Amino acid sequence: MKAAIYEGKEKIVIRDIPKPVPKEGEALVKVKYAGICGSDLEFFKTGLWPGRGVLGHEITGTIAELGSDVKKWKEGDRVSIDCTMSCGKCLFCKKGYTNLCRSGGAIGLGHDGGFAEYLIAPYKSLVTLPDSIPHKYGTVFDQIATDLIALREINFQIGDTAAILGLGTLGIFMLQCLKVAGASKIVVVEKNPYRLEIAERFNPDRALKKVALHRIRKAYGKEINGAGFVFECSGVSTLINAALDIVCRGGTIVQIGICDRPIEMHPLKYIMNHNRIQGVLGYLREDFETAVDLVARKLIDPEPVVTKIVPLDDILEEGFKEAINPETKEVKIIVEP
Ligand SMILES: [Zn+2]
Numbered sequence: 001m002k003a004a005i006y007e008g009k010e011k012i013v014i015r016d017i018p019k020p021v022p023k024e025g026e027a028l029v030k031v032k033y034a035g036i037c038g039s040d041l042e043f044f045k046t047g048l049w050p051g052r053g054v055l056g057h058e059i060t061g062t063i064a065e066l067g068s069d070v071k072k073w074k075e076g077d078r079v080s081i082d083c084t085m086s087c088g089k090c091l092f093c094k095k096g097y098t099n100l101c102r103s104g105g106a107i108g109l110g111h112d113g114g115f116a117e118y119l120i121a122p123y124k125s126l127v128t129l130p131d132s133i134p135h136k137y138g139t140v141f142d143q144i145a146t147d148l149i150a151l152r153e154i155n156f157q158i159g160d161t162a163a164i165l166g167l168g169t170l171g172i173f174m175l176q177c178l179k180v181a182g183a184s185k186i187v188v189v190e191k192n193p194y195r196l197e198i199a200e201r202f203n204p205d206r207a208l209k210k211v212a213l214h215r216i217r218k219a220y221g222k223e224i225n226g227a228g229f230v231f232e233c234s235g236v237s238t239l240i241n242a243a244l245d246i247v248c249r250g251g252t253i254v255q256i257g258i259c260d261r262p263i264e265m266h267p268l269k270y271i272m273n274h275n276r277i278q279g280v281l282g283y284l285r286e287d288f289e290t291a292v293d294l295v296a297r298k299l300i301d302p303e304p305v306v307t308k309i310v311p312l313d314d315i316l317e318e319g320f321k322e323a324i325n326p327e328t329k330e331v332k333i334i335v336e337p
């Protein structure tokens, strides 16, 4: 079968590799689409992931073969894949934080993923893709689920205020999630005009090209003078620092965008304002299922987010290189093997 093999920094090569055979408790999934994630782009740019193999953890397809009989699944079933692979036995798993399990890795991150014609997935990773949701949208639950676990961890309440810095896939879905969650005021900041325009369809209270502090603070009212929750979805150091200026006293910054290098910050800002900084890694199964439900009920719309489909052969030029171009018109690029 054809697969895109990640071989280190800026190196992705199309190769023919043996089609895998499912063992007991596993399914062979024929990939329909796999999304290119921000984390894939980080590996591509930095060579951060030490191994080589098939990336792609935002996957949808159909079951091609079952490794053993199981009531719940049959060949031809439409599925999406929860890429988390947790042991179920360690202290973190027992506490319910399967996203923190160290033993499992993830599909597309250590275990061969979706940038190939087929992949192997354990039965417990399979999630039914309802007939009402087109395959094209079967790749986005992972990103919505990451936003949902963030909102739960910080106990976001109806009427709370928010700012979103960076409107990639996670930022635009966060805007939609915040609308569902009943945010009272949302300010978004994004310098890419195409992405800002997409976000404006979801009616943020203010949509700004850059951080204009006085305008942002004013949006929340003189007394509070800042956002209760700032969702930093860009991973860019200047915006991470801007988050410290935008968050209100006692407010929370949620770091969702990936930043993999040390940056300079002024700790006195968050000390004096009694702020909390929350990191977010992956999601839980329940978040993934909620994401499917929100899309099925049309409360979240992936249509403006999934902007481009590229064939597997063009994954390097049309996929990865396009996605890291700062002037790109695309938000989420998905690959069709
Ligand atoms: Zn992802």
Ligand SMILES: [Zn+2]
Pocket (backbone or CB within 6 Å): 086, 087, 088, 089, 090, 091, 092, 093, 094, 101, 102, 103
């Ligand atoms: Zn575990």
